[in-house]
Amino acid sequence: MTHASIAPAVTHTCPVPGGVLYLNEIGNGPLVLVLGGISGDRDAITDTEDGWWQGLAEAVNPSKFKIITVDYAGGNGASEVAALPTTITEQAAYISTALQELDWLEFHAVVGGSYGGLVALELAQDKRLQFQRVAVIGAAHRPTAQAVMLRALQREFVRLGDAAGQPQRGAQLARALAMLSYRSADGMDQYYPNPKDAVAYIESRGLRTVERSLPRARQLFEIFGPALDDYRIEPYHIEQPTLLIGFDSDQLVPPSLLHEFHAALPDGRGCHILPSTYGHDGFIKNTADYAAVLASFLECSCN
Template identity: 25%
Template sequence: MEVEHDTVSLGEFEFECGETIPDLEIEYEAYGEFTGDNAVLVCHALTGSAHVAGTHRSDTGGQARAWWDDIVGAGKAVDTTEYYVVCANVPGSCYGSTGPASENPETGEPYGTDFPPVTVGDWTEAQRALLDELGVPHLHAVVGGSVGGMNVLEWATRHPDHVERIVPIAAAARLDTQCLAIDAVARRAITTDEDWNGGDYYGEDRPNPKDGLALARQLGHVMYLSKASMERKFGRRAAGRDAVRSFPADPAANFFPYRDVESYLDYQAEKFVERFDANSYLYLTRAMDNYDLSSGFESDADALAAFEGEALVMSFTGDWHFTTQQAESLADSLRSADVEAAHHVVDSDHGHDAFLVEPDHVGPPVADFLEAGVAGNAVTDTAGDEEEGESDFAPVHTSLFS
């Protein structure tokens, strides 16, 4: 599979907040051949990159492994022999696109917290500008998971005439209060790290706020897993004899076991701080938390009213970050906007990470929807029965597509 990997300069860019930067660079990867009507945009999740598929790379700032290689590629659900697939790193990230860690050409120093606040709308407009540079006026589909699914919805709102099909996966019209609260604590873990230094920590002689970022990431991992998956993977087991605590512990810790789940979270945090920027984490979580599909409209349905394509909403029963109930509410709004929409619910205990780790259950409905829309054989609308504002739906068991 041939991969086009490049960075495009979009010139001066005005953010939704009204601030501008002199040059916005967007890193992207493209796969397959563009034939005029076969373009598919894939939107990455919070800390993802443009490297969605293909061989491992060492120049992605640490994320060498393609994050959705089981779904995107030759002969896979998003078939790169059939579709021209583009994935762009969003503004504010640290994986090649301009963000807080990038050099401000006007000062010669990293932007840090002088970088403008970013929104999901900014991501969408940057993607639209990138596609213009690539000569892609119209999209067959936009697909994305988690906050990438919010990015998908924003395409239907901002550019309804530019896309035929949308696939928001493990996403919702907005974040609920519990998740807002956890994200707030995660950001405070970063900003209360003394090494954060008001966001000015760049330079060889300045330590990064690794402890704060590590704690923020650990909170994120707890959000991404379900109770069932955590019990199955870790239980209350003590970590192996070779496991060493990554963080300072209280004196009583020597009496109690260092548990397997603690070791897992410490390991994930250690890996994450090596590859991600703390300021970017602050900016991207703010963008996700701020997103509200109905902002500027009377309702979610009103926001989607101009979209005349088709939609496949996917959710997972074990996901408490973006629940099946939130997904059903989104599907209802699409139907109220006269959009042909299916809500495909997968019975899974993997939690929010299911859209990344269960390709056998994500791939078939996505592939069928891209090919045939809501009429696809594997696209099951398990939530289309409505009466007096309530919907009755049952999960599609994962064994259906085993």
């Protein structure tokens, strides 16, 4: 999809307590805050159409909306803070402060995927910013036991790497395990008929993350992981019309959990479970499959 008239993103540098957050603004129209996954940055949707979540532009069209994206505090982007956010609430507070600094107080919607879905829920219940509607993709009101176990093993890999004097290898293995948990068994079997190629794939993804920045990679496991494990929200606190999207092969946020969440929401506007060979990564890989549902939700009056 081409958006020829879209101007390049404007980057904002916003002071927050003990540091600075970087945000991008792209497009024209009502404000939509887009929050990506744990390792995402503010280049989710770009005018050059090479953003890491570019497929989302099929639904959150920069020709119709002014899209705001963020480099998370403690994440892989340029944002820098002295006190890393150890909870979802603290991450949301940094983002809320930055948005208020820019005088962006009323939003047409917030769209969050994975980790960003939890941040979206926290912002929605906080009430310092106003969101007319909330769309959550691959995230729910609580973690599952399996997700917590997987992240505990990731942290243990980091610790064992340190103990063995191989911190880079420990973080690489932790990321490899994370990648395994993001994908489905059927999908890996389909895309890698030779299982050795599948092993090489997750190893390479782990190495890429570590080579980008070992300290930042460690933070994903030691700071962001526990924040995901500890987060809980009472669904009745989310008063806005709320759309949930998930994937049948997601082992981190399974369909049963999303149905549980949707049933407890005051104003649930649908729980759409889509077939996917990508597991949890369906929120990035399957945008074409949920774009129409999300676009319709963003365009509805929601009265």
